[in-house]
């Protein structure tokens with residue numbers, strides 16, 4: 337099986353995440369995409385929505401797409417999980433012949449600080465989702481995805497604009513932020 341791994345905080349999921357998945361399924365030669373919500377990004381100090389909630393929002397969002405798997409490995413560890421470890425988990429559990437790892441331009445810049453980066457880059461091919469507002473440079477030798485939606489979860493947490501929340505989970509996100 338050829339796969340793409342799309343890891344992220346998804347705190348909350350937004351329409352750029354949805355678009356990344358649909359472009360990846362269309363443009364990468366893959367059978368499935370594994371979306372892996374973090375328990376907590378190794379470089380971050382806290383999360384906002386609980387991991388189980390972020391997992392269930394993603395599950396609802398992609399429920400009808402058989403090529404999308406929402407993977408609970410990281411949230412079940414209840415700690416920061418380096419992507420290298422997640423890749424080992426996937427390789428041990430599935431017959432995998434190719435792994436793309438999708439990240440946005442912001443993460444691409446700090447990749448060399450990731451845990452066991454030199455080993456990780458031998459196991460996966462990084463694909464960069466081009467992000468408005470970041471310098472999308474030095475990407476000529478790399479596969480890219482043209483996302484072109486200027487939104488981040490941070491902006492959405494600061495002021496929830498439901499226009500940027502995928503239709504399927506709009507009501508859930510609305511009530512989550514009302515009750516917070």
Ligand SMILES: Nc1ncnc2c1ncn2[C@@H]1O[C@H](COP(=O)(O)OP(=O)(O)OP(=O)(O)O)[C@@H](O)[C@H]1O
Nearest residue numbers: 344345346352439440465467483485487488489490
């Ligand atoms: N608008 C976007 N364009 C391109 N890539 C994106 C975009 N939003 C998120 N990504 C990428 O998708 C992955 C998961 O994103 P993440 O869950 O961190 O959302 P985010 O909007 O970056 O959140 P935050 O503002 O909390 O960092 C990351 O690699 C991120 O760089």
Ligand SMILES: O=C(O)c1ccc[n+]([C@@H]2O[C@H](COP(=O)([O-])O)[C@@H](O)[C@H]2O)c1
Nearest residue numbers: 343344345377378379418419420450451
């Ligand atoms: O492995 C690492 O050292 C590492 C350091 C920082 C970020 N990551 C991963 O990068 C992905 C994107 O994270 P985020 O929070 O920007 O959505 C997510 O899968 C993180 O686990 C991984």
